[in-house]
Amino acid sequence: MAKFLSQDQINEFKECFSLYDKKQKGKIKASDLMAVMRCLGASPTPGEVQRHLHLHKIDRNAELDFSTFLNIMYRQMKQEEPEREILTALSMIDRQKRGVISVSELRAKLTRLGEKLSEEEGKIPFNGLACTEESILS
Numbered sequence: 001m002a003k004f005l006s007q008d009q010i011n012e013f014k015e016c017f018s019l020y021d022k023k024q025k026g027k028i029k030a031s032d033l034m035a036v037m038r039c040l041g042a043s044p045t046p047g048e049v050q051r052h053l054h055l056h057k058i059d060r061n062a063e064l065d066f067s068t069f070l071n072i073m074y075r076q077m078k079q080e081e082p083e084r085e086i087l088t089a090l091s092m093i094d095r096q097k098r099g100v101i102s103v104s105e106l107r108a109k110l111t112r113l114g115e116k117l118s119e120e121e122g123k124i125p126f127n128g129l130a131c132t133e134e135s136i137l138s
Contacts (some may be wrong), residue, residue: 004074005060005070005073005074010070011038013041013066013070013073014066015038016036016039016040017066017069019039020032020035020036025063026065026066027063027064027065027066028063028064028069029061029062029063030053030058030059030060030061030062030064031060031061033049033052033053033064033069033072034046034049036069037049037072037073038074040073042073042077042080043080044076044078048076048079048084052072052075052076056068056071056072057073090106093105093106093109
């Protein structure tokens with residue numbers, strides 16, 4: 001799986017992996033896997049982490065090496081599609097299916113979901129509109 005990752009990605013993963021390799025044996029605790037993955041920008045659920053460990057026959061109390069970690073990160077990155085998830089969420093907000101939502105509506109939805117926005121973050125530079133897949137692709 002590592003052949004599908006760039007050298008920059010591998011280096012970044014190795015650097016983060018090393019921070020959790022407390023004994024400097026080239027291994028991390030399986031219980032630290034979710035934290036390491038999240039530090040690298042992945043968003044695995046506890047169930048996904050458990051499936052990754054199960055797939056590699058690793059007990060939750062065991063350790064995993066860097067090669068296994070690369071395989072797990074590759075699989076996780078392959079299954080996560082943040083752009084698609086964002087577009088799906090935006091299309092759910094766009095009830096009239098016009099391909100746009102207002103900034104105020106987006107701000108309201110985000111804050112209702114517990115996302116705290118600063119005044120600066122709340123200013124979206126889309127002339128008052130946020131894009132959905134249809135308007136992005138048009």
